[in-house]
Amino acid sequence: MSNSSIQAVGRGEIVELPAPGLLEAPRVFHLQGISKHWPGDHGFKLTVPHLTIRRGEKLALVGFSGCGKSTLLDLLAMVLRPDEAARFAFFPTPEENLDVAVAWQRKDLDGLARARMRHMGYVLQTGGLFPFLSVRDNISLSRQGLGLPAQNAVETAAERLGIERHLDKFPSQLSVGERQRVAIARAMAHEPSVVIADEPTASLDPINADEIMAVFTELVEEKGVTLIVATHEWERVEKGNFRRLEFHLKKNTPHGIVRATVSG
Amino acid sequence: MHSLKTIFRLSLQDYSHERLLSACAILGLAAVLAPLLVLFGVKSGIINTMVDRLIKDPRNLEITPIGSGRYGQEWFSAEARRAGVAFVIPQTRSIAASMVIYNPNGGQPRTLGVDLIPTGAGDPLLEKWGRIPAEDTAVVLSASAARKLNVADQQAVVGRVGRSVSGRKEQVTVDLKVAAVLPLEAFPRDAAFVRLALLEATEDYRDGFGSQVFGWPGKPRPTGSRDYPSFRLYARSIYDVAAVRDQLLSQGLEVYTRAEEIEVIQSLDRSFTIIFRLISLVAVCGYFASMASNILANVNRKSRHLGVTRLIGFSTGSIVWFPVVQSMATSVLGTAAAAGLYLIADLTINRTFARYLAEGEHVCRLAAGHLLFAFILTLALSMLASAYAAFRVAKIEPSEVIRDV
Numbered sequence: 001m002s003n004s005s006i007q008a009v010g011r012g013e014i015v016e017l018p019a020p021g022l023l024e025a026p027r028v029f030h031l032q033g034i035s036k037h038w039p040g041d042h043g044f045k046l047t048v049p050h051l052t053i054r055r056g057e058k059l060a061l062v063g064f065s066g067c068g069k070s071t072l073l074d075l076l077a078m079v080l081r082p083d084e085a086a087r088f089a090f091f092p093t094p095e096e097n098l099d100v101a102v103a104w105q106r107k108d109l110d111g112l113a114r115a116r117m118r119h120m121g122y123v124l125q126t127g128g129l130f131p132f133l134s135v136r137d138n139i140s141l142s143r144q145g146l147g148l149p150a151q152n153a154v155e156t157a158a159e160r161l162g163i164e165r166h167l168d169k170f171p172s173q174l175s176v177g178e179r180q181r182v183a184i185a186r187a188m189a190h191e192p193s194v195v196i197a198d199e200p201t202a203s204l205d206p207i208n209a210d211e212i213m214a215v216f217t218e219l220v221e222e223k224g225v226t227l228i229v230a231t232h233e234w235e236r237v238e239k240g241n242f243r244r245l246e247f248h249l250k251k252n253t254p255h256g257i258v259r260a261t262v263s264g
Numbered sequence: 265m266h267s268l269k270t271i272f273r274l275s276l277q278d279y280s281h282e283r284l285l286s287a288c289a290i291l292g293l294a295a296v297l298a299p300l301l302v303l304f305g306v307k308s309g310i311i312n313t314m315v316d317r318l319i320k321d322p323r324n325l326e327i328t329p330i331g332s333g334r335y336g337q338e339w340f341s342a343e344a345r346r347a348g349v350a351f352v353i354p355q356t357r358s359i360a361a362s363m364v365i366y367n368p369n370g371g372q373p374r375t376l377g378v379d380l381i382p383t384g385a386g387d388p389l390l391e392k393w394g395r396i397p398a399e400d401t402a403v404v405l406s407a408s409a410a411r412k413l414n415v416a417d418q419q420a421v422v423g424r425v426g427r428s429v430s431g432r433k434e435q436v437t438v439d440l441k442v443a444a445v446l447p448l449e450a451f452p453r454d455a456a457f458v459r460l461a462l463l464e465a466t467e468d469y470r471d472g473f474g475s476q477v478f479g480w481p482g483k484p485r486p487t488g489s490r491d492y493p494s495f496r497l498y499a500r501s502i503y504d505v506a507a508v509r510d511q512l513l514s515q516g517l518e519v520y521t522r523a524e525e526i527e528v529i530q531s532l533d534r535s536f537t538i539i540f541r542l543i544s545l546v547a548v549c550g551y552f553a554s555m556a557s558n559i560l561a562n563v564n565r566k567s568r569h570l571g572v573t574r575l576i577g578f579s580t581g582s583i584v585w586f587p588v589v590q591s592m593a594t595s596v597l598g599t600a601a602a603a604g605l606y607l608i609a610d611l612t613i614n615r616t617f618a619r620y621l622a623e624g625e626h627v628c629r630l631a632a633g634h635l636l637f638a639f640i641l642t643l644a645l646s647m648l649a650s651a652y653a654a655f656r657v658a659k660i661e662p663s664e665v666i667r668d669v
Contacts, residue, residue, distance in 0.1 A: 070663075070667065071663075074662070074663040077575065079574065079575055079661075079662040079663050080661075080663045109579075109580060110579040110580065110581065113574065113577045113578065113579045113580070114577065114579070115577075116575070116576070116577035117267070117576060117577025117578065118577070120577070122575050122576070124572075124666055124667070125667070127568070128572050128575075128666065130274070130278075130569055130572070131281070131569075132277050132278040132280075132281030132282070133274070133277055137277070141270065141274075141576060142576055142577070144266065144269075144270045144273075145266055145267045145270045145576065145577065145578055146266060146267075147265070147266035198667070
């Protein structure tokens with residue numbers, strides 16, 4: 001029953017804006033028949049009939065609060081278990097292939113965590129930095145967890161983001177904008193193949209937001225990193241040549257459940 | 265491995281960043297542990313001092329017969345072989361076991377009547393405080409006898425034994441040498457410890473016989489085994505006293521021992537141990553509950569940050585160590601603080617009571633092993649107290665906590 005209604009929504013309204021030249025690039029994510037359901041009176045169900053994300057792509061999940069952006073990000077970050085997953089493949093490098101659906105079935109949380117640590121960076125809207133670690137230690141966290149040398153990479157990342165003079169300070173001594181720069185540096189310092197950012201500029205003033213977004217996109221382009229950003233402000237990322245992915249919502253009035261669908 | 269190492273460091277950095285809370289936790293532990301250490305130190309110090317005094321004092325090993333009996337050579341060899349008996353020697357009739365000692369040297373000659381007490385190889389009293397006489401003419405004097413005679417170690421004295429034969433008074437003398445003088449606490453009366461040969465000769469002389477050994481006149485004593493009315497007997501240790509006493513009682517002997525005093529101290533030790541355990545149990549339970557709730561509150565407060573560590577990709581197996589490492593740090597530093605406080609208390613207490621103590625005795629004393637045991641126990645309890653918090657950490661879902669502000 002739900003399948004047919006999703007198909008109906010999906011067919012007419014999904015907007016895909018593939019970036020030119022990227023269609024041939026190898027895939028990073030390949031999802032099919034994914035769904036995540038939160039039961040309850042004001043329940044919510046996200047369905048992803050199919051989604052392919054290619055290497056080096058910049059993808060923007062656009063939609064207002066509560067549309068399922070964060071849910072999709074968490075599914076992609078492999079911290080949220082999908083209820084259904086016909087196919088969920090993550091290709092951290094062109095040679096590697098992680099079957100996320102199977103890993104969840106096997107409850108191989110450590111395997112997922114390892115892949116996350118090695119190949120992903122995550123930028124949160126606010127905070128997410130450890131208040132008890134210096135900026136330097138915050139940025140080098142993933143590298144230390146991986147046993148990689150930290151010194152140069154941390155300083156290079158800090159320089160690119162203009163926070164090199166704050167390396168020995170604590171997050172509480174920085175402005176919100178500076179903290180977001182640190183968060184981006186932390187997500188990038190271990191040279192991941194995918195960076196996921198959840199509203200990375202939503203708590204910043206427009207000028208700071210544009211500036212940070214610009215340096216962020218510049219950095220991912222330079223490194224060939226795949227960037228997936230969730231945002232409610234399409235204007236913020238428009239200039240950055242992002243592929244736009246929209247969420248389509250439908251409210252089932254009798255039960256009050258919100259159904260969101262996204263494909264691309 | 266790197267992941268685990270990083271979490272250890274993360275945990276300790278958080279611990280030191282929140283130094284005020286950490287210091288409170290450390291002091292909380294020290295406040296519970298230090299009084300327990302002092303209590304245990306005082307308990308073991310006092311009891312050990314008392315037990316040591318008991319053990320080291322041969323007088324507590326002595327089993328003294330009350331009244332007189334008849335003990336033959338066979339009885340003595342049987343007793344000497346008995347497990348638990350360290351030393352046994354026959355004692356001659358008390359009325360005959362005396363002698364007048366004459367000190368001809370010095371300004372004013374002195375004489376003193378002393379009790380003769382038999383001694384020989386293995387006598388615990390003389391082994392501790394004096395020297396076993398090597399010759400039949402060597403004597404070990406008690407402190408009071410030596411003082412009254414004004415003699416010292418290695419001095420020559422003369423012993424006189426008198427008898428009355430059909431109304432006629434006779435006397436023989438023997439040249440003696442003071443082999444040692446016992447300290448005052450070793451023996452309270454005027455006495456001379458001598459080898460059994462001299463005692464037997466004295467008794468024989470009083471019975472009207474002579475002695476070839478000492479050249480005393482009189483007809484020789486008829487051959488045949490000799491019976492003795494009494495004995496000196498020492499148990500091997502204070503723990504053997506009760507058994508040896510019971511064995512002698514079962515032979516129909518009346519004996520006096522210090523077994524009751526030993527039992528008082530042993531039961532005191534047991535009672536103290538029970539009281540100490542009760543206090544420890546209450547303190548440990550209270551501390552355990554407060555520590556567990558502290559760690560849990562800390563983990564709940566930091567659930568967002570812990571969620572972020574999972575988001576970054578640290579494995580569950582390493583993140584669960586976050587609270588455990590902190591509580592281990594608390595137990596290491598808290599035990600160190602408690603040990604420091606204990607040492608101050610130890611010095612103060614032992615200094616206060618110094619004048620009641622002999623060399624090497626303590627009112628408050630804790631062996632290094634006890635301290636180590638306290639530390640290991642604290643460490644184990646702390647880790648146990650953080651187990652539930654660790655379980656909660658393992659259950660943190662990043663997607664539920666990372667967006668909380």
